Amino acid sequence: MHHNPALYLLHRRLLEQVDFQKRILCIGAGYVGGPTMAVIADKCPQYRIELVDVNPERIRQWNSDNLPIYEPGLDEIVFRNRGRNLFFSTEVARGIEESDIIFVSVNTPTKTFGQGSGQAANLEYVEAVARLILKHAKTDKIIVEKSTVPVRTAQALQRILASGASPLHFEVLSNPEFLAEGTAIPDLLAPDRILVGCMETESGHKACDQLSAIYENWVPKDRILRTNVWSSELSKLTANAFLAQRVSSINSISALCEKTGANVHEVARAIGKDSRIGSKFLQAGAGFGGSCFRKDILNLVYICRSQGLTEAADYWEQVVRINEWQQDRFVLNMVAEMFNTVANKTLTVFGFAFKADTGDTRDSPAIRICQALLEERAQLRIVDPKALPYVESDLGTLKGVTLCQDPYEAVAGSHAIALLTGWKQFAELDYRRIYNAMEKPAFLFDGRNLLDHGALFEMGFNVYPIGEKPLRHF
Numbered sequence: 161m162h163h164n165p166a167l168y169l170l171h172r173r174l175l176e177q178v179d180f181q182k183r184i185l186c187i188g189a190g191y192v193g194g195p196t197m198a199v200i201a202d203k204c205p206q207y208r209i210e211l212v213d214v215n216p217e218r219i220r221q222w223n224s225d226n227l228p229i230y231e232p233g234l235d236e237i238v239f240r241n242r243g244r245n246l247f248f249s250t251e252v253a254r255g256i257e258e259s260d261i262i263f264v265s266v267n268t269p270t271k272t273f274g275q276g277s278g279q280a281a282n283l284e285y286v287e288a289v290a291r292l293i294l295k296h297a298k299t300d301k302i303i304v305e306k307s308t309v310p311v312r313t314a315q316a317l318q319r320i321l322a323s324g325a326s327p328l329h330f331e332v333l334s335n336p337e338f339l340a341e342g343t344a345i346p347d348l349l350a351p352d353r354i355l356v357g358c359m360e361t362e363s364g365h366k367a368c369d370q371l372s373a374i375y376e377n378w379v380p381k382d383r384i385l386r387t388n389v390w391s392s393e394l395s396k397l398t399a400n401a402f403l404a405q406r407v408s409s410i411n412s413i414s415a416l417c418e419k420t421g422a423n424v425h426e427v428a429r430a431i432g433k434d435s436r437i438g439s440k441f442l443q444a445g446a447g448f449g450g451s452c453f454r455k456d457i458l459n460l461v462y463i464c465r466s467q468g469l470t471e472a473a474d475y476w477e478q479v480v481r482i483n484e485w486q487q488d489r490f491v492l493n494m495v496a497e498m499f500n501t502v503a504n505k506t507l508t509v510f511g512f513a514f515k516a517d518t519g520d521t522r523d524s525p526a527i528r529i530c531q532a533l534l535e536e537r538a539q540l541r542i543v544d545p546k547a548l549p550y551v552e553s554d555l556g557t558l559k560g561v562t563l564c565q566d567p568y569e570a571v572a573g574s575h576a577i578a579l580l581t582g583w584k585q586f587a588e589l590d591y592r593r594i595y596n597a598m599e600k601p602a603f604l605f606d607g608r609n610l611l612d613h614g615a616l617f618e619m620g621f622n623v624y625p626i627g628e629k630p631l632r633h634f
């Protein structure tokens with residue numbers, strides 16, 4: 161679409177004349193901003209939605225046939241609405257000027273410098289956006305915090321926005337996003353809940369009504385929760401902490417299962433039937449990854465500690481420690497089972513993304529695990545349908561690493577397979593063919609418990625699930 165810039169400008173000018181009910185801007189066209197705004201545009205043709213980003217390459221990709229992120233169902237929605245009521249641009253200042261409601265979905269990574277380094281959230285991008293809004297706004301605005309931020313960030317934003325001589329009114333709302341990557345589109349189309357936090361003032365409640373009205377175009381009203389701003393901000397960190405905690409809890413039990421002959425699937429099923437516990441998010445594996453769990457828990461830990469709540473901080477920090485331990489345990493087990501050395505052995509890694517159906521590798525367990533295996537001087541062949549372009553920058557090197565598109569080529573002469581991402585494709589491979597192509601004894605470490613372990617054992621593999629007795633031929 162719009163390969164011709166002149167045509168694009170003309171098209172845009174024509175659209176300017178269309179009387180849109182609301183003009184919505186989203187600053188930050190990433191994993192959250194992109195899919196969220198695409199869905200709003202799709203569900204609300206009466207609104208004009210624009211995404212802006214400081215990264216021109218990202219915007220170019222959003223305007224091309226190859227979108228910058230992979231998310232099932234996203235392409236169709238973007239292609240269907242782009243140029244109609246969904247626009248992507250780098251013109252942040254103009255975007256601010258023209259909009260009534262501004263979503264802020266810039267990145268809030270863990271700080272890597274100064275006070276709180278390694279734990280606190282780096283709020284420089286969020287703050288920069290507040291200053292840009294103050295500078296360029298010519299009318300009142302509702303500012304929506306979509307990024308995940310520490311509790312009370314809205315206050316800082318409100319103070320910056322009120323710091324100028326400007327007579328304009330800026331109302332800050334908190335509206336955290338709960339989508340998971342790989343299922344972003346279904347999550348956005350049918351969210352469990354939408355959370356809107358506002359200041360407890362008349363203008364706060366009015367702004368809340370306006371934001372809710374957007375979601376009411378497709379989300380049932382009883383799923384739109386209203387809270388005060390601080391509860392909303394804190395609920396986002398808490399939700400991620402609870403989710404990650406469940407994974408670390410079941411992973412800690414998986415280690416005990418391996419020692420005792422209990423089976424972690426059976427345990428998960430048995431406890432999950434208790435409606436108070438629930439069955440989701442009890443899948444043991446090689447650890448959780450993704451851009452947010454670790455970051456958000458460490459942020460929570462930092463906030464607790466800075467409020468003097470040492471025990472609460474230690475409690476949540478342990479969720480991250482268990483996750484690292486689970487990944488380290490995986491590597492130790494590989495080395496121990498392969499006769500205490502993997503030096504110069506070829507190991508095939510199935511999956512590098514942090515979960516299936518995404519190309520995202522941020523904080524992927526595969527990074528830590530591959531780095532540890534490279535330190536053991538193994539030769540790695542890495543297979544992933546979407547994530548190969550990021551391997552080099554994530555590992556800091558391609559020394560000792562071969563990137564492979566074809567899993568069958570990758571396994572030829574390989575001593576072991578380590579399955580780290582639950583891509584469906586990996587479950588559908590011809591493992592007899594794979595077994596025949598590998599060095600013997602052939603080892604398979606299933607870090608996602610994805611495969612049929614009994615069948616693999618029958619074929620001749622030595623199989624190592626997570627949280628279950630290994631199936632060895634010796």
Ligand code: NAD
Nearest residue numbers: 188189190191192213214215265266267268285307308337
């Ligand atoms: P991302 O890095 O993919 O996207 C953020 C974008 O903001 C980048 O493209 C960056 O260039 C842009 N940006 C930074 N400063 C800017 C500025 N001043 N002006 C314009 N653009 C600017 O990040 P993401 O994964 O979309 O996450 C965004 C926020 O949402 C984070 O706070 C994250 O914790 C939260 N979140 C993420 C997910 C997820 O699944 N990734 C889910 C829920 C919440």
Ligand code: UGA
Nearest residue numbers: 337338339340341407441442443445448449450452514515
């Ligand atoms: C997570 C939350 O699920 C979202 O609600 C939240 O919005 C998002 O973080 C965020 O704030 O960024 P996401 O990280 O995209 O979403 O993906 P998840 O499905 O939560 O998986 C996270 C990690 O946990 C993956 O590495 C996955 O393999 C692992 N996991 C998940 C398990 O090991 N076991 C499970 O049972 C579930």
